[in-house]
Amino acid sequence: MNPLRALYDNLKQRGLTPEQQRVIEFELRLAEQNGDGFAAHAPIEAPRGPGLAGWNDLALMDDGSPSSLIPLSALNTLDALLERDKQREEDGFPRKIRVGRMMKPGRDGSDKVVVVPSTVEEKLIHDQVKAQEDGEGEGEDEGGTGEGEEGEIIGEQPVRQEQGPGDSGAGQGEGGAHELESNAYDLGRILTEQFKLPNLKDKGKKRSLTRYTYDLTDKNRGFGQILDKKATLRRILQTNIGLGRISGQERVDPLDLMIAPRDRVYRILSREKDYESQAVVFFVRDYSGSMSGKPTELIVSQHVLIYSWLAYQYQNQVMTRFILHDTEAREVVSFHTYANLRVAGGTQVASAYRLVNKLVERENLQQDYNIYVFHGTDGDDWDTKGEETLPELRKMLRYAARVGITIAENGYGVSGKSEVERYVRKSGLLDERNDLLRLDVMSKDSNEGRVIEGIKHLIS
Amino acid sequence: MELISQHAKKIMEGCKERARDAGLSFQDESLEYIVTNRDLLQLSPKMMIPTLYDYWVQDVEVLKEQGRYELYPNNPYETVINTRPPISYYNDNNPDWLNVMIFYHVIGHIDFFQNNIFFRHTREYDFTGRALSDKRLFAKLRSEKGRWVDYIIEFSRAVDNLVGYFDVLAGLEKTASSGVEAMIDYYFDVFLQKNKKAITRYVREIELYNKMVHDDPVEAERRFLDSVKSRHPEFESLYDKSRKEKKPREGIDVLRFLMEYSPFLNREDNRWMLTVLEVIRSTSLYFQPQIRTKIMNEGWASYWHEKLFLGDDRIGGHEVEYALVNAKVTSMPRVGLNPYALGMRLFDYLEEKAEKGKISFDYNRIEDKYRRRHYDRKTGRGKEFIFSIRENSADSMFINSFIDQEFVDRHRLFVAGKRLNKERMTWQYYVKSRRAEDYRQMVSDSLYHPPLVKVSVDADGTLILNHVFEGKPLVREYIDATLMGLEFLWGGKVCLYTSEPVPVKTEAEQEGAARTERPKQEISWKRFRYTMSGRKLVREPIEVHGQRE
Incomplete structure (x- = not known):
């Protein structure tokens, strides 16, 4: 028997409400639907041609159409633009510039991700009639020419590769990892004013988390910037004792003392490492079937923001680990995979927490590191009462400096009533360990501003 | 940006001569610039108009451009802009033969700009010049009013797609709206037809008028009016009344309406905002015909670059290279839908049809396929026909009047459908239809078509926008910001009436069922009212179906 089914039966025996059964069965069916559950129920955007305006003279004829030139001239206005946006808020208009928007991948396979500020000029324009939100899968009609009977299939195009870029994921072609890093870095620069890791504790083994500072800490004999009078005097006394000019009983007459050139001790400017405690950040994401669409988009974009900010603020000195879970949890190596992978399975939050605990224990991370866990989910959990999850969470809170749980509601259930939210609230951990555990619930149609608010809440 | 070399300019002038001989008509002067990639980056957010006003969104666009760049290396750029003189842009390392081809293409565009009636309102002035003065105006306003200028620009741009483009074109034809002519219009069009039903009387009056004009062309109208006034003492007061009633006028676009009737904008200290609105409106009007003639414009230019290039004696030996680019x-x-290819084929097709006299009633009556194929009257009027089309049509007319089954069959065109194959996880392309109606419909659907929004004020001073239903909803996410801007410009509550699809629940929509198993959802249209008041948007269904006047 299918292991998921077996798990479900097991759970059913322990008692489930009809509501919970409904959600679980829904996910089960998605999981059994031939692999890509994402496609099964999320609206997939059909590939589209360039449209009428996409064809233009310069591109077609002058084939020296603009190459991969980067307009450096515009970059310095970024800050000014953000400043302007802040001013908008003060004037009572909503912000208009969005940062950290992920662009969609191209169709030729050379998918890239960029994080750029963007804006949209809202106008009253016609929309397509979305007859069914769930995407039965009919794209917009296009023109065509050539052979073929009516109804004949003339070609096909894969919806996505195995780790295909979706509308929310950070699609990235091969060798593109660097680009995500550098763009994330820019984004981090924007965010960095707003955030700071909470509860950083001294953990023995230290490494520089920030930049070098320059200070007058080093001493040098003979020359330097500032005379260290106390140290110099001590030197002089040593010299004079050595020469026998001072003896124990007599009064010392400072005017009599001999001063050798090397007795002068100066402080000189030197580069100092600013030591701070180390941190490891676990990103944990639910990639089960019910997450598809908007919740995934929100969680991924939130994690992109956090990741970008860490990359900038802590100069990539923060260790990051990525964990995905459905009913099983797995660790993935790169942020790219983390942001893009999706499957359709059930949901067991406990599996992920267990894995985090296991990793921390096995690698003895809590001794040297401050540990942060950011978990994004839609709140569904087959373990409806948190019987398995809560013990793992408690264990985690013993070592973690902060656990931030984000629930992006998928809109299937009742708002504010998802399993995870319910059992976490019920456990009283939120009050008990208020300094360590944060929970943020956002609705399916939150915008980027809300996501950033969420981050502030998680790390405040 | 620098001008092209003298050598290239000489080639261009040669091209112009040959184009004129072929029947194209355009002004003598033209400006050609070499542009670098960097220039293009700055030009494209300004729609290739170097002097367009500055606006912060263009900076974001540029920043986004960098992003788009990494994704889509080719972006839409115009080669030639409709100014006086027309300006066109080139790469600096094109070989001569390629320049010749592009020059002909550009000349095709210029000819189109300067002869097509949909560009008529852009002919009186040089847009770059006007744009430059607008740009300076904005700069000056910014120094006085600061960021508020940008807010006004933003809010005006939010409705700049709703400009009454066709009204402006129609207005160019209209007679004066006041004075003697207007009174005569009123007499014939309203007064006579309202009060008297007898048609003979109407004809008699026309004859009287014509006779007077014939006898005394200068004074006729005034004398005619005098006679009307003496015969109908009530005429003048009725006329005055009708003029007053017309306010606020029907059928003016949102921006004009705001400029004329917004109490907020017409306050003394806000009057400067009117100039901003006017700039946004006229700029938008300038760009309107461009997008509405894309297929024709590119088709026409391609038709001519092919004709003229192959006939050019200067470029012998480069036919193969040309063929590749072409x-x-x-x-x-x-x-896919390539406007160049479609437009060019349609012009070719129409020329041939007109040449053979196939654009005629006689031809259309023939049903015999063989006779249709061999029908040839040798009229010699093919060129003349396509020239008249280039003068009098826009894309929608071009497509809807001239794509017929014969054309679709000849070029083996079809409507390509896309559907998702879930087993294979692919998008499958298939031949959906080879019928001309479907093809026309598909092309029509891809044309530019902004919503029609009627504007009025209700009794308590609320600005009412009525979106006329054409089978499509508005993009909902955008309504909030747009109405917020309008509320600001109007200085009070704003209501938008629009129709939205509402899914009809079916039994199969069983709770918990995986969604693929659902049948296609039915939708029904419902009218909604969006009310923007105090920067808060409220959406509510309204029961009464039908449009609010």
Whole structure:
């Protein structure tokens, strides 16, 4: 028997409400639907041609159409633009510039991700009639020419590769990892004013988390910037004792003392490492079937923001680990995979927490590191009462400096009533360990501003 | 940006001569610039108008451009802009033969700009010049009013797609709206037809008027009016009344309406905002015909670059290279809609049809396929016909009047459908239809078509926008910001009436069922009212179906 089914039966025996059964069965069916559950129920955007305006003279004829030139001239206005946006808020208009928007991948396979500020000029324009939100899968009609009977299939195009870029994921072609890093870095620069890791504790083994500072800490004999009078005097006394000019009983007459050139001790400017405690950040994401669409988009974009900010603020000195879970949890190596992978399975939050605990224990991370866990989910959990999850969470809170749980509601259930939210609230951990555990619930149609608010809440 | 070399300019002038001989008509002067990639980056957010006003969104666009760049290396750029003189842009390392081809293409565009009636309102002035003065105006306003200028620009741009473009074109034809002529219009069009039903009387009056004009062309109208006034003492007061009633006028676009009737904008200290609105409106009007004639414009330019290039004696020996580039521009893609290729083929097709006299009642009556194929009256009027089309049509007319089954069959066109194959996780392209109606419909659907929004004020001073239903909803996410801007410009509550699809629940919509198993959802249209008041948007269904006047 299918292991998921077996798990479900097991759970059913322990008692489930009809509501919970409904959600679980829904996910089960998605999981059994031939692999890509994402496609099964999320609206997939059909590939589209360039449209009428996409064809233009310069591109077609002058084939020296603009190459991969980067307009450096515009970059310095970024800050000014953000400043302007802040001013908008003060004037009572909503912000208009969005940062950290992920662009969609191209169709030729050379998918890239960029994080750029963007804006949209809202106008009253016609929309397509979305007859069914769930995407039965009919794209917009296009023109065509050539052979073929009516109804004949003339070609096909894969919806996505195995780790295909979706509308929310950070699609990235091969060798593109660097680009995500550098763009994330820019984004981090924007965010960095707003955030700071909470509860950083001294953990023995230290490494520089920030930049070098320059200070007058080093001493040098003979020359330097500032005379260290106390140290110099001590030197002089040593010299004079050595020469026998001072003896124990007599009064010392400072005017009599001999001063050798090397007795002068100066402080000189030197580069100092600013030591701070180390941190490891676990990103944990639910990639089960019910997450598809908007919740995934929100969680991924939130994690992109956090990741970008860490990359900038802590100069990539923060260790990051990525964990995905459905009913099983797995660790993935790169942020790219983390942001893009999706499957359709059930949901067991406990599996992920267990894995985090296991990793921390096995690698003895809590001794040297401050540990942060950011978990994004839609709140569904087959373990409806948190019987398995809560013990793992408690264990985690013993070592973690902060656990931030984000629930992006998928809109299937009742708002504010998802399993995870319910059992976490019920456990009283939120009050008990208020300094360590944060929970943020956002609705399916939150915008980027809300996501950033969420981050502030998680790390405040 | 620098001008092209003297050598290239000489080639261009040669091209102009040959184009004129072929029947194209355009002004003598033109400006050609070499542009670098960097120039293009700055030009494209300004729609290739170097002097367009500055606006912060263009900076974001530029920043986004960098992003788009990494994704889509080719962006839409115009080669030639409709100014006086027309300006066109080139790469600096094109070989001569390629320049010749591009020059002909550009000349095709210029001819189109300067002869097509949909560009008529852009002929009186040089847009770059006007744009430059607008740009300076904004700069000056910014120094006085600061960021508020940008807010006004933003809010005006939010409705700049709703400009009454066709009203402006129609207005160019209209007679004066006041004075003697207007009174005569009123007499014939309203007064006579309202009060007296007898048609003979109407004809008699026309005859009287014509006779007077014939006898005394200068004074006729005034004398005619005098006679009307003496015969109908009530005429003048009725006329005055009708003029007053017309306010606020029907059928003016949102921006004009705001400029004329917004109490907020017409306050003394806000009057400067009117100039901003006017700039946004006229700029938008300038761009309107461009997008509405894309297929024709590119088709016409491609038609001519092909004709003229192959006949040019200066470029012998480069036919193969030319063919490569030309194929890229004008071949019909297997799937996709290339406006160059479609437009050019349609012009070719129409020329041939007119040449053979097939655009005629006689031809259309023939049903015999063989006779249709061999029908040839040798009229010699093919060129004349396509020239008249280039003068009098826009894309929608071009497509809807001239794509017929014969054309679709000849070029083996079809409507390509896309559907998702879930087993294979692919998008499958298939031949959906080879019928001309479907093809026309598909092309029509891809044309630019802004919503029609009627504007009025209700009794308590609320600005009412009525979106006339055409089978499509508005993009909902955008309504909030747009109405917020309008509320600001109007200085009070704003209501938008629009129709939205509402899914009809079916039994199969069983709770918990995986969604693929659902049948296609039915929708029904419902009218909604969006009310923007105090920067808060409220959406509510309204029961009464039908439009609010």
